Amino acid sequence: xxxxxxxxxxxxxxxxxxxLAFLGALLGTLFGALPGIGPINGIAILMPLAYTLGLPAxxxxxxxxxxxxxxxxxxxxxxxxxxxxxxxxxxxxxxxxHPLAKKGLAGPALGLSAVxxxxxxxxxxxxxxxxxxxxxxxxxxxxxxxxxxxxxxxxASMSAMMGKDPLKTLIGAVLGVLISTVGVDSGTGVLRFTFxxxxxxxxxxxxxMIIGLFAVSEILLMLEHAFRHDQDGEMAPVGRxxxxxxxxxxxxxxxxxxxxxxxxxxxxxxTGASVASAVAYTTEKRISDRDNTFxxxxxxxxxxxxxANNASAAGSFVPMLTLGIPGxxxxxxxxxxxxxxxxxxxxxxxxxxxxxxxxxxxSLYIGNVMLxxxxxxxxxxxxxxxxxxxxxxxxxxxxLAFVGVYQLHSDLMAIYLMLVIGVFGYxxxxxxxxxxxxVLGFVLGGLMEENLRRALSISGGDVAILFQSxxxxxxxxxxxxxxxxxxxxxxxxxxxxxxxx
Amino acid sequence: MPNSRIIxxxxxxxxxGGALLAGAVQAQAKPPECIAPxxxxxxxxLTCRLAANGLQEAKLIDEPMMxxxxxxxxxxxAYNHLTGVRDDDPNLIVAASTGAALNLAxxxxxxxxxxxxxxxxxxxxxxxxAVVVRKDAPWNNLDELMKAMKKxxxxxxxxxxxxxxxxxxxxxxxxxxxxxxxxxxLRYVSFEGGGEALAALxxxxxxxxxxxxxxxxxxxxxxxxxxxxxxxxERMGGPYADIPTAKEQGYDVEWPIWRGYYMxxxxxDEAYQQWxxxxxxxxxxxxxxxxxxxxxxxxxxxxxxxxxxxxxxxxADFEQLAKEVGLTQ
Numbered sequence: 162x163x164x165x166x167x168x169x170x171x172x173x174x175x176x177x178x179x180x181l182a183f184l185g186a187l188l189g190t191l192f193g194a195l196p197g198i199g200p201i202n203g204i205a206i207l208m209p210l211a212y213t214l215g216l217p218a219x220x221x222x223x224x225x226x227x228x229x230x231x232x233x234x235x236x237x238x239x240x241x242x243x244x245x246x247x248x249x250x251x252x253x254x255x256x257x258x259h260p261l262a263k264k265g266l267a268g269p270a271l272g273l274s275a276v277x278x279x280x281x282x283x284x285x286x287x288x289x290x291x292x293x294x295x296x297x298x299x300x301x302x303x304x305x306x307x308x309x310x311x312x313x314x315x316x317a318s319m320s321a322m323m324g325k326d327p328l329k330t331l332i333g334a335v336l337g338v339l340i341s342t343v344g345v346d347s348g349t350g351v352l353r354f355t356f357x358x359x360x361x362x363x364x365x366x367x368x369x370m371i372i373g374l375f376a377v378s379e380i381l382l383m384l385e386h387a388f389r390h391d392q393d394g395e396m397a398p399v400g401r402x403x404x405x406x407x408x409x410x411x412x413x414x415x416x417x418x419x420x421x422x423x424x425x426x427x428x429x430x431x432t433g434a435s436v437a438s439a440v441a442y443t444t445e446k447r448i449s450d451r452d453n454t455f456x457x458x459x460x461x462x463x464x465x466x467x468x469a470n471n472a473s474a475a476g477s478f479v480p481m482l483t484l485g486i487p488g489x490x491x492x493x494x495x496x497x498x499x500x501x502x503x504x505x506x507x508x509x510x511x512x513x514x515x516x517x518x519x520x521x522x523x524s525l526y527i528g529n530v531m532l533x534x535x536x537x538x539x540x541x542x543x544x545x546x547x548x549x550x551x552x553x554x555x556x557x558x559x560x561l562a563f564v565g566v567y568q569l570h571s572d573l574m575a576i577y578l579m580l581v582i583g584v585f586g587y588x589x590x591x592x593x594x595x596x597x598x599x600v601l602g603f604v605l606g607g608l609m610e611e612n613l614r615r616a617l618s619i620s621g622g623d624v625a626i627l628f629q630s631x632x633x634x635x636x637x638x639x640x641x642x643x644x645x646x647x648x649x650x651x652x653x654x655x656x657x658x659x660x661x662x
Numbered sequence: 663m664p665n666s667r668i669i670x671x672x673x674x675x676x677x678x679g680g681a682l683l684a685g686a687v688q689a690q691a692k693p694p695e696c697i698a699p700x701x702x703x704x705x706x707x708l709t710c711r712l713a714a715n716g717l718q719e720a721k722l723i724d725e726p727m728m729x730x731x732x733x734x735x736x737x738x739x740a741y742n743h744l745t746g747v748r749d750d751d752p753n754l755i756v757a758a759s760t761g762a763a764l765n766l767a768x769x770x771x772x773x774x775x776x777x778x779x780x781x782x783x784x785x786x787x788x789x790x791x792a793v794v795v796r797k798d799a800p801w802n803n804l805d806e807l808m809k810a811m812k813k814x815x816x817x818x819x820x821x822x823x824x825x826x827x828x829x830x831x832x833x834x835x836x837x838x839x840x841x842x843x844x845x846x847x848l849r850y851v852s853f854e855g856g857g858e859a860l861a862a863l864x865x866x867x868x869x870x871x872x873x874x875x876x877x878x879x880x881x882x883x884x885x886x887x888x889x890x891x892x893x894x895x896e897r898m899g900g901p902y903a904d905i906p907t908a909k910e911q912g913y914d915v916e917w918p919i920w921r922g923y924y925m926x927x928x929x930x931d932e933a934y935q936q937w938x939x940x941x942x943x944x945x946x947x948x949x950x951x952x953x954x955x956x957x958x959x960x961x962x963x964x965x966x967x968x969x970x971x972x973x974x975x976x977x978a979d980f981e982q983l984a985k986e987v988g989l990t991q
Contacts, residue, residue, distance in 0.1 A: 205702030205731070212715055213726060301865030305851075345736070348852055350825035359735030359742060359772065366733075430861045484864065485880045486857040493857070497708055501715065503956025507880020571697070571732045572739060611854070618851045619819050619867060 165511065166290060169519020172219055173527055178520070181216070181224040182528045186535055189231020194543075196239055196558060197372055197565030199248035200232040200474075200491045208498050218502035219520035225498055226478075226521055227528045229491050230282060233434060233474045234532050237274045237467055238543055242267060243555055245376045245562075249367055250434025250470030252600050253442040255375070257455060257462030264458050267547055271540035272404030273460055274467040277416045279533040281468030284420035285427065285475035286525045289482075294511070297483035300428050305615035306627050308429075310636035312609035315436065317640035318443035319601060320647075330598045333589070337602020340365055341610070348614045360574040367435075368569065369579045370603060372562045374596050377583020379555050382590065387552065402541035412464035415445050423469030427476020433489035434470040435604050441469030447643055475525060481506055482518055693725040696923070697756045699740030701733045704855075709757035709921045712786055712957055713941070716950045722940050737762050738771045745779045749926040752933035755783060760919045761829050763973055767980030768827060768989060777977040781934055782970040784941045785922030786950075787959025791833040791893035792875040793908070796863060797886055804891040804911040807870065808841045815847040821868035823856040827989050830856075833872040833893060833917045835987045840913040845987045863887070874919055875902060876958030893917040898960060920962055922969065938966035 172178060192203035204225050211221035236251035241258035254274065261270040288296070303311075319334060320327075343354045344364030355361040409416075419441035426437040445465035446455045455462040477488030485507030487493035499506050504514055511518055546554065566575050586596060613627075620626035628634055694717075696710035707729070714727035732740040740756050748754055766777050793804060801807040811818050815838070822830030831852070835845035853859040856873050863871040864886060871887075875894070879901060881887045891908040892898060893916050898905070908915045923941075925934060942965045944950050954961070964972050984990045 201702055205707070209711070209714065209726070209729065212711075213718070301861050304862060304865055304867035345825065347825060347854065350827040359738035362735035362738060363733055430858060480861070484861065486861045493704075493855070494702055494707075496857075497704075497711075500708065500957055501711060501953075503952070505880045505958070508884035508886060509880055569701070569731055570734070571730050572734065572743075574734075574739075615851050615853065618849065619821075621816055621849055 163290075165515040165519035166522060167519075168515055169521070169523035172516055172520035173223065173523035178220055178223050178524065179527070181220055182227050182524045183531055185224045185227020186231040186234075186528050186531045189228035189233075190235035190532070190535065190539070192228060193232030193235025193247050193251075194238040195235075195561050195565065196245050196247050196376055197368055197562030197569075199236070199368065200229045201494060202565065202569055203228045203232055204491065204494050204498070208494070208501075211498070212501055218499065218504055219517045221498065221502065222495070222517060222521050223524040223528075225495055226525060229495070230471065230474050230525065230528055231532055233282075233471045234275065234278050234536055236470070237278070238271065239558060241270050241274065241463075242543065242546055243376075243379070243551075243558060245379060245555070245558060246371050248434075249371070249604075250438050250466075250473070252371065252435060252597060253438040253466035254463065254470075256442065256466075256597055257457070257459050260456070260458030261460070261463060262547065266458070268402030268540055268544040269404040269408060270460075270463055271543055272402070272537060273408055273412065274463055275533060275536035275540060276404065276409050277412065277419075277464040277468040278471040278536070279529060280416050281420040281423055281470070281472035282475050282525075282529045282532075284417070284468075285424040285472035286522070286529065288424050289475055289479055289525070290522055293479050293483050296428050296479050300430060300480055300488075301484065301486075302630075303429050303632065304630075305612040305619060307630060307632045307636065308432075308612040309609060309616055309627060310633040310640070311429075311432075312605050312612065314636045314640040314643070315440050315443070315601075315605050316609070317643045318440060318447065319598060320644055326593065329592075329594050333594045333596070333598035334602035334606075336589075337599040337604075338606030338609075339602075340370070340599075341603045341607035347611045348618065358574070360572065360578070364607070365578065365582075365603075366566075366570070366575065367604070368566055369575050370582060371600060372559075372566060373579040373582030374586040374599065376555065376559045376562055377580060378586030378590055378596075380559055381583065381587040383552055383555060402544050404540075408460055412461045415449060415461040415465045416468045418448070419445060419465040419468040420472045423472030424476040426469075427473030427488060428479045430480045430486050430488050432473075432608065433477060433491070434473045435600075436608070437473035437476075438466035438470040439601050439605070442466045447647070478521075478525075482510055482521075484508060485510070692753055694723050694727045694753045695751075695755075696727055696729050697732050697740050697743075697754065698729060699732050699734075699737040699756060699758075702731055705759065705921070706737075706757040707731070708957060709759065709786075709923075712921065712953065712959075713755065713757075713923065713944075716786070716944050716947075716953050717940065719949045719953070720944050720947045722944055736765055736770065738765070738775075741771045741775055741780070744924070744926045745775065750928035750930075751926055752929055755923040755925055755937065756780075757921070758782075758924050759921050760917075760976070763976045764829055764832065764980050767977045768984055777974050780924040780927055781929055782973045783923045783925050783934070784938055784965035784969045785920040785962045786941060786945060787954050787957065788918050788920045788962035789874045789876045789959055790898070790919065791829075791917030792873050792878060792889050792905075793833075793837065793891045793893070794863065794871040794873050794878060794887050794889050795869065796866070797888055799869065799888065801890065804906075804908060804913060807890060808837070808913065811838065811848075812841050812843055815843050816849045818870060819849050819851060819868045820870045820872060821851040821853060821859045821862050822872045823853050823859045825852045826850065827984075828852070829917070829919065830859075830872050832983070832987070833915075834870075836915045836917065836983070837872075837908070837913060839987055840908075840915050875905075876960070879958060918962075920964075921959060922964075922973075935966065938969075941965055 192198045236247035237254045239245045239247040240251040240254035244259040246252045422441045423437040477492045480486045480488040481492040698706040698710045700706040710729040717723045824830035838845045862868045892905045
């Protein structure tokens, strides 16, 4: 049964492919670390190179998959160090990662996130190896109605993030949902809020959104501090650089739970790292945040999204390799890369192309180990980046992001849009809003609307379809529980524990 | 001029001359470029790569072709760019498909943009629409499906990877129209791309998928789906030989999806002709035939003015069709 894997390790362990896996891991980490260049652009940039060099299909795929998984590792760096997410899956990493860096724990934070990334990816790759064909069958059962219920669950979990100012979290999320409605309406093709500008037809690009919201607003805040000559959110000096084993053990359940959540969400076609890390973070906060430390630099709040986004990257290979359906935006490009090699991924691929499939899966194991070995020592190096003054660091990163966004759009409009969103983000921050709910509303809102409308066009407008399958009913109950249980738990506590205790 | 003492004149001359020379060299050595009017990874990206990889393998270009992306407005941003900014770049081609012609006809590229605003260069391949069902579907042929649809248009859930008014919807609408069913009565679900629609078909969320023939080969091979009809003029060969056309089953619907390119309106006749010849030559090489087959495309040989007239007529036909199926007035 595992012939293909043994054969695959034979392929992946050749010097060329080992070298390519390393190159992919290295480049992927870099692409992920630079905001504005995510795995999608990274693969798009290197795909022609792989083809031009005349690499065989399995080698090209090993390189490109290395970039994909590597960038999920790299995305955490600027999240933790600069509070600017490096890519889509790293938005939630800012929530506890950056506060840790502010406390002088940048090194351990980078180390811990590398370890949780490794565990998340390992859990998912093992899942991919053992259950891929089985999971694929279940994944397609997940239809529009189930996706809608999943999004409701994700929004319900967000109530966990409401913290001290629930109203602002809610408004933030609603603003995100509003922004997600810009563009061609996915059902009818009608233009919404596009003001006759063709640049807005496709909606607002995710990268434009996060660079504007996080990086540009960060610069504006810094400018303001500079004019007022006050200290700009001073960083504690970088202390020790290595993560302690006890810290990893403290997070072990958070990591394992999030790995499973990330893998499952990754397997579902159409949802990727951003949804996976959001659900993992909010779930973990619900389960283990007893002292309200999430959001202030809790190690578990950092480990959870990092384990999940890496797990989802490996999970999204499941529908691609077994059904020929991309599980994420990045696997959609990998699918395109395979087509250049006259390989059509699909149900027959395990049988017809065992070398390619086995080689790919084997290289995911190898690449993952390489990424851990690469990222643990790098944690110390990158932590020192914080010694560079922020007024140099953040603008340099922003310039790179601008170049990246321009390269992707070949159009200045995207840059202007990014600046406008930056000013918007700055205003939000001045008024005390947290940015993560805005981004989550933006990502989840779009998916929620699309799937609700799909479900309703399937049923001809009958809302009963939303509660028909066991899967969706389960998700609705889970959504109700995450909102209701804490409310009642609070009341029960008040009743049984005497005041003041 | 006090400054001339500080900066010697010869230095000014050398620097200016050098800059001009560098500029001239750069202008000459500008590599060929293909704009994919979408984000990386989609059909347009592959259309660009088809030209880029093919031309390079056949050694028809000296330098590798650069592929750049210009997403926005389902191609409208790139169309604007070519008609307004880089309207005479002799080394620039833009990927297009039947979808671009449809959007032009529907006025989605802006009312001011017409089909003659660019120079249509040629197509390197074509795919055809297909009517797809699951292997266990109750309909054995197109006629049975159409009869069920005619009896109650809302009893059949159709899905595909585009909005109402997109190519995928047009396939379904034309099928309905061929049987005198009002296309607006169809129960149509739009997904984000063909992959998601296919997943919905396999997961039994929709019953019929109006997809593209060659894209479905892996699922066809594994026997998970059945293709009730190919929307081509005649039966395709090879693995598709057993798939009847809609026409031979009594429903006169064709939907070719060509993959081609256009250039700016003010490109010289000479450059335009040179590119058309280059594509024509590429089309006949053996290495390209393999590449095209791998990409799942059938041959289509229309280049230069021939192709321009073809697109022009197609847009005119689409304008007519859009009125008939009730998309425009």
